[in-house]
Amino acid sequence: MTYFTLKGTIPKYKGYRGQVLIVNLSNGEIQKKAIDHSIIENYLGGRGIAIKYLFDNLPKGTEPFSPNNILVISTGPLTGTLAPSSNRYTIATKSPLTGCIGYSNAGGHFAPELAYAGYDAIFVHGKAEKPVYIFIEGEIVEIREATNLWGKDTWETDEMLRKEIDIDDIQILSIGQAGENLVRYAAILNNLSRAAARTGVGAVMGSKNLKSIAVKGTGAVTVAEPAKFDLLIEETLEKIYTDPAYPSLSEYGTSFLVDLSYIGGGLATNNNQFGTFDKYEGLSAETFYEKYKVKSESCFACPIHCGKYSEVKEGPYKGTKGGSPEYETIICLGSKCGIGNLDAVIYANELANRYGMDTISLGDTIAFAMEAYEKGVLTKENTDGLELVWGNEEAVIKLITKIAKREGIGDLLAEGTKRVAEKINKGSEEYALHVKGMEPPAYDVRIAKAFGLGWATANRGADHLTALPNFELLGYPEEKGIEWFGSKKAVDPYAWESKARMVVWHENLGAVVDSAEMCKYTCFSAYAVKPEDMAKFISYATGMKIDADDVLKIGERIYNLERLFNQREGMGEKQDYLPKRFTDEPLPDGPAKGQKVELDKMLPEYYALRKWDAETGYPLKEKLEELGLLEMAERFDLI
Amino acid sequence: MTQIKRISVIKEKCNGCRICELRCSFFHERFYAPSHSRIRVKKNEKEGIAVPNVCRFCYKCVESCPEGAISKSEKTGAVQIDSGKCTGCRECVLACPFGVMYIHPVNNVAITCDLCEGEPQCVKYCPEKALLYE
Missing domain, CATH: 1.10.599.10 (Aldehyde Ferredoxin Oxidoreductase Protein, subunit A, domain 3)
Incomplete structure (x- = not known):
C-alpha cells in the first residue's frame, strides 16, 4: 500500500457503504469511487482516511485558502449502526489557523444520514465560482447554486434549505458568515448546535464558496456479524449505564465539568491568570440545571445524551433558546473573559453557532484581547471604543458579531490569538495562549x-x-x-x-x-x-x-x-x-x-x-x- | 377480552436519539436503517421538540385495504399485514391519520408497528423511558 488508491469495486468489508464522492467545485465534476481495501485495513475510516487522503493528494505547501486545499468529510465503519454514540464525522483539511493538519469532529445526525445515502466520505476539491451547496439524495449528487444563502447564518440557512429541498428529515451541515469571511477559527454546524469547530475547517469551506451539504439517505448499514455485534452493544450499554459519571453527564451534560474544575482549582479565569472565579456560582452545573435546562437533546444513537436544550427565561437575553453551551464554551466565553452570567454565555453561544465559530478559539482570542487591554497594549482607541474589561458581557457580545463580520477590531481578532499577538506586539506574546497557533480548551x-x-x-x-x-x-x-x-x-x-x-x-x-x-x-x-x-x-x-x-x-x-x-x-x-x-x-x-x-x-x-x-x-x-x-x-x- | 396494550409516548422525555428507530429496523431487518423503521422521531430542532411517532391502532388501514391484506392481530392487537397479499398500492398510507404506515423501500409492501411479537424493542431500549407499553 503506497498511494491513496480509489477503484470502481465494492469493498469486501461490511459496515462500510463502499463508495466515496470526489467533488471538484472548480469544474463541477463529481466522481463515485470505492476505497482500496488496504486503505481501510491501515487507516480504518474517518480521521484515518482523511490524513491518508490529504497526505497523498494535497500538494506540499498548499496555502490553506487556496482552491488546491482539500476538505475531507469522512465517516467510519460504525457510522449509522447502533454501536453507542457512533454518530460522528471528521472534517479535515490543512488548517488556516495552524498550517498543520486540521481536523474537527461533530456529532448530531449528519454522519449516519451520509452513510444511509451510501457514502463513506466526501473529498471536496477546488473552488466554486459562485456560492454553492452539495445536494445528495442517495444516488443523486448535485452541485446547486446557493447565492441566496450566502450571508445567512447557519440557522437561517438550515431553515431556507429545508424549505427549498422539501424532503423530510434531510440532514444539513453549513457554515455561517464567519466561514464566508474566512475567520480563521470558523466552524461547520449541523443540527443547529453541533459544531465541527476546531482548526478553522469552516473557513476552508468558505474559501471554496461551499455553503452547505444537504443529504438524505434511505439505505441501510449492515454489519458482518449482527448477533455478536448486538450482544457487544448490550454489554457496552451496561458499562455506560453503570459508570459513576453517567448520571452527571446525562442529567447535567458537560456543564458538570464546570463544578469539577471549580473543585480542583482549575476554573480558567481571566485568560488563565487565575484558577478560581468569584462568580463561579453563576456558571455552575446546578445553576444551569435549575434555571436554564429544558431537556436533553441527543446525538444519533447515543445512550449518554450529554447535549442539552436550554432557554433563557428572563432578563435582557430572554427568549434565547437552543442547544446549550458545552463546558468548553461556558469557560472560554464565560470565566476566561471574567463573565459569570449564564444568560450572557448562552446568548453568546447562540451567536457563535449562528455565525459558525469555534467557541474555544473565539472566547480565548477575546480573553487574550482583554488581558492586552488590562495591560494597556490595547486601548479604547483600537477597540472601536469598547471597554474590554473583565466581565463586560456587552462588549464580548458585540465583539462576536464584529469578528464574524470582520468589522473594525473584529477583523484583527478574526485572525486568532497568535496572529493578533504578532500584530500588536509589546510583550503580548507572553500571555498569547496557543500551541501551534491554536487556542487551548477550558480545563486549566x-x-x-x-x-x-x-x-x-x-x-x-x-x-x-x-x-x-x-x-x-x-x-x-x-x-x-x-x-x-x-x-x-x-x-x-x-x-x-x-x-x-x-x-x-x-x-x-x-x-x-x-x-x-x-x-x-x-x-x-x-x-x-x-x-x-x-x-x-x-x-x-x-x-x-x-x-x-x-x-x-x-x-x-x-x-x-x-x-x-x-x-x-x-x-x-x-x-x-x-x-x-x-x-x-x-x-x-x-x-x-x-x-x-x-x-x-x-x-x-x-x-x-x-x-x-x-x-x-x-x-x-x-x-x-x-x-x-x-x-x-x-x-x-x-x- | 383483555385490554390491548399500546405504545404511548411521553414527549417531554424524548431526547431525539432515535435509538428506537435503529432497534426497530434491526429487529425486523437485521440491519440498521431508519428508513425501514416502524417508529420514527419527528423533530423541530429550533424549538427543541422530538416526538416518536408510532401506530395508535385505529385500524383505519384495515378498512382501507382493497386486498384484504391488513388485519388486527388476535394476540397483540397490532396491525398485521399479509405481505403476500399486499400490492404496495398505498391506500393504507393515505388512510392512516397519523402517518405511521410506510412502504418498505425494498420489498414495496406496507409496513407498520407489529409490536415485535409482544415485546416492543423501542420501548425496551429507550434510554429516557419516553416510551411506554401498557
Whole structure:
C-alpha cells in the first residue's frame, strides 16, 4: 500500500457503504469511487482516511485558502449502526489557523444520514465560482447554486434549505458568515448546535464558496456479524449505564465539568491568570440545571445524551433558546473573559453557532484581547471604543458579531490569538495562549498534567480531545493506575510521572475512536470501549479480523502520519510546547495554588515512547518502517 | 377480552436519539436503517421538540385495504399485514391519520408497528423511558 488508491469495486468489508464522492467545485465534476481495501485495513475510516487522503493528494505547501486545499468529510465503519454514540464525522483539511493538519469532529445526525445515502466520505476539491451547496439524495449528487444563502447564518440557512429541498428529515451541515469571511477559527454546524469547530475547517469551506451539504439517505448499514455485534452493544450499554459519571453527564451534560474544575482549582479565569472565579456560582452545573435546562437533546444513537436544550427565561437575553453551551464554551466565553452570567454565555453561544465559530478559539482570542487591554497594549482607541474589561458581557457580545463580520477590531481578532499577538506586539506574546497557533480548551492543565502534555503534543494544536486522558481525573484507586499505566501516580492529576505513557495510549486509541467515528465520551469517560472492545466492534461490524494490538497500531500509524504531514508542511522543530503561563507561572490561587505543568520532565519520556527524535519531535526511521510509513516519508525527504 | 396494550409516548422525555428507530429496523431487518423503521422521531430542532411517532391502532388501514391484506392481530392487537397479499398500492398510507404506515423501500409492501411479537424493542431500549407499553 503506497498511494491513496480509489477503484470502481465494492469493498469486501461490511459496515462500510463502499463508495466515496470526489467533488471538484472548480469544474463541477463529481466522481463515485470505492476505497482500496488496504486503505481501510491501515487507516480504518474517518480521521484515518482523511490524513491518508490529504497526505497523498494535497500538494506540499498548499496555502490553506487556496482552491488546491482539500476538505475531507469522512465517516467510519460504525457510522449509522447502533454501536453507542457512533454518530460522528471528521472534517479535515490543512488548517488556516495552524498550517498543520486540521481536523474537527461533530456529532448530531449528519454522519449516519451520509452513510444511509451510501457514502463513506466526501473529498471536496477546488473552488466554486459562485456560492454553492452539495445536494445528495442517495444516488443523486448535485452541485446547486446557493447565492441566496450566502450571508445567512447557519440557522437561517438550515431553515431556507429545508424549505427549498422539501424532503423530510434531510440532514444539513453549513457554515455561517464567519466561514464566508474566512475567520480563521470558523466552524461547520449541523443540527443547529453541533459544531465541527476546531482548526478553522469552516473557513476552508468558505474559501471554496461551499455553503452547505444537504443529504438524505434511505439505505441501510449492515454489519458482518449482527448477533455478536448486538450482544457487544448490550454489554457496552451496561458499562455506560453503570459508570459513576453517567448520571452527571446525562442529567447535567458537560456543564458538570464546570463544578469539577471549580473543585480542583482549575476554573480558567481571566485568560488563565487565575484558577478560581468569584462568580463561579453563576456558571455552575446546578445553576444551569435549575434555571436554564429544558431537556436533553441527543446525538444519533447515543445512550449518554450529554447535549442539552436550554432557554433563557428572563432578563435582557430572554427568549434565547437552543442547544446549550458545552463546558468548553461556558469557560472560554464565560470565566476566561471574567463573565459569570449564564444568560450572557448562552446568548453568546447562540451567536457563535449562528455565525459558525469555534467557541474555544473565539472566547480565548477575546480573553487574550482583554488581558492586552488590562495591560494597556490595547486601548479604547483600537477597540472601536469598547471597554474590554473583565466581565463586560456587552462588549464580548458585540465583539462576536464584529469578528464574524470582520468589522473594525473584529477583523484583527478574526485572525486568532497568535496572529493578533504578532500584530500588536509589546510583550503580548507572553500571555498569547496557543500551541501551534491554536487556542487551548477550558480545563486549566496545571491541575491535570496528562492533559498538559496532551495539549503540547496534539498534532492539531492545543487540544484536550486528541488525548483526552480522563483516566487521571476520575479518582481511580492506585492499583488501577499500576495496572493500566504501571504507576500509582497515574491516578494523581498533579503527578507528572507515568503521564507520557498515558498520553501515548490515549492518543493512539483516540485516533481509532475518531476513525471508527465513535464518541470519545463512550471510550474515555466510562472507558466502556477499550482497545479489545474496539477491536470487537470493528471486527463484528466489518468482518475484518483485528485484535487490541492491531487497534493501537492503526492509531499509532494515523498519529505518526499526521505528524509527518506537519513536518512536510514546515511546522519546524520543537513544536510541542506549552505557553509559559502553564509551565512557568504557578497557579496563584485556590486549592491547586503552586501547581504548574512539568512539561520538560514528561516530553523526553513521551518522545522515547513514541520513538521520535528527542530534538526534533519527528518520527525516527525505525518507527516509520514498523508502521509502513517509510516510503511516504521518503517521498518528501522527511527522513 | 383483555385490554390491548399500546405504545404511548411521553414527549417531554424524548431526547431525539432515535435509538428506537435503529432497534426497530434491526429487529425486523437485521440491519440498521431508519428508513425501514416502524417508529420514527419527528423533530423541530429550533424549538427543541422530538416526538416518536408510532401506530395508535385505529385500524383505519384495515378498512382501507382493497386486498384484504391488513388485519388486527388476535394476540397483540397490532396491525398485521399479509405481505403476500399486499400490492404496495398505498391506500393504507393515505388512510392512516397519523402517518405511521410506510412502504418498505425494498420489498414495496406496507409496513407498520407489529409490536415485535409482544415485546416492543423501542420501548425496551429507550434510554429516557419516553416510551411506554401498557
